[in-house]
Every structure is written in C-alpha cells, then in structure tokens.
Amino acid sequence: MEITIYEAEKQKIISERAHSLLKILRGNDQSQVQEIANKADGIVSVYNNQNHTVINPTQMELGKWNTFIKSCIKYGFKDQLLDELKQKYYGAHESYYEEDLCKHNIDWTEFHCEICDKERKDIRDNSPTDLAEKEIKDACNNLIVDKEIKEKYILLLRKSSSYNRSPLEMAVQDSLKVIIQQEFFNQYNQLITKYTNYEASK
C-alpha cells in the first residue's frame, strides 16, 4: 500500500499525541492508546522505508544532525579561517616578544614589565578570533539546509553505526558533507570574505 506524505504526517502527529498521553494514562485506557500509538508508528515506519526518509526524528537525532553541520563547517572553513586569522592578528601584535628586551627595555626573561603584561592582556582580549568563532557558530545554527538532506542524514544514522560504515554509507556521508559546505559557502560567503581578508593593524 502506498502511503502519502499527508497520511504519514497525520500519523506522526497521532503518534506524538498518543505517546504524550501514555505518560498520564493507566489501565485499560493506556492499552488502548498504546495500540493507537503502535499503529501510527507502524504506518510512519512503512512510509519511511518506502521513501528512504525519516519524518519522525528524535531529539537525539536532531542533536546529532546539528553536530554534523558544525563538524562539516569546522573542517571545511572554520579551522582554516581561524588559523589564518590568529596568524595575522598575533603576527601583527606580538612580534616584539621575540627580542630579549621588551619595548620598554626590560629583559622579559628575567623581569616582568607591567606595561607589556597589560598590553598583552589587551591584545588577547581584543582578539578577533573569539568574535569570528561566535559568528561562525551563529552561522552554523542559522544555516538553511534542505529538509530532505536532514532526513537523509538521520536515515543514515538509523541505518548504520558511525564506527563501521560501508563504502556506500561513507559516500552518502561525504555527499551530505559537500552539500552542507556548499550551502554554507553560498549563504555566508560575506562572512568568509570578511575574515579571509582581515587586516590586522598594529
């Protein structure tokens, strides 16, 4: 029997309501509602199998999806951007630590120069890396990704363990990774440009 998306969504809502009712019901009512929940779950499961999708993700699966998005962005953009940013910023500000004498002619290997310590603290506090990290994190949270892609990832989670994936499953994961990176690049290329072309002033 072919189940439509409308029917599947309807059954999903019935299942959700039934499961929340089950927490408060007892006795005969409980078994009746349990039966309704099982029937609805069965229909949703058949729909999922027929269409290679998951329309009823759990909170844990949604959490794993969010983590997956962040890891794709981390290895695709974030790490490289932040590394370059750190190099530019600290490279422009802390070059004088390489000398034995600090700017105020105090041998920093033996004594503390309070002015330099304060400056160093200011440099750390005003580092743009924290802001960049926050902005990228916000961008990950607000990234708009096709619902279908999310459902496919959750289906992959249900089909396989993350430790022992077959080549087909690995290929699906790689494809999802590329899609997310492409979406991030399309939606936030201004953010990437902003930090790629960051110019640190002394």
Next chain:
Amino acid sequence: MKPVNNKSMIAFLFDQMDKLDKDEIDVLKAKEQGNLAKQVNNAMKYELDRAKTKMDIKQHNSEFNNNISLREIESSNF
C-alpha cells in the same frame, strides 16, 4: 551520460543500500559503486574549492589592481 547532482546521487546510493539489503546486488558491486561515488564527491569538492579560489582572486584583483584569472580548462575545446 546522466546528469548528476548531490541529491540525485544520495538517492541512488540509498537505493543501492536497499538492493544490498535485499541481496539484489553483491557486496563487491556495492563497494565499487561506493568508491565511484567517492570520486564524484571529489569532483564536487573541487567545484567548491574552485569557487573559493575565484573569490580570493577577485578580492586580490580589486586590492592590487591586477588582472589574474583562473583558467577555464573544462570549457576549452580539444
């Protein structure tokens, strides 16, 4: 040759997984298809890298008033 995008490839791969579960294809075939799909993914990653490089070149050209361009190897006639 059939045009492919990421989504169609994912659908194809899930279809293959289904066939593998039902023993309609053997493990070796599924493995080979997985490896081929990896190559397609590499081509798609290359597209992304190309876009990033183009963006960097554009910025560089506007900053230093240069006219560097990325060669269009793919579209040239042989």
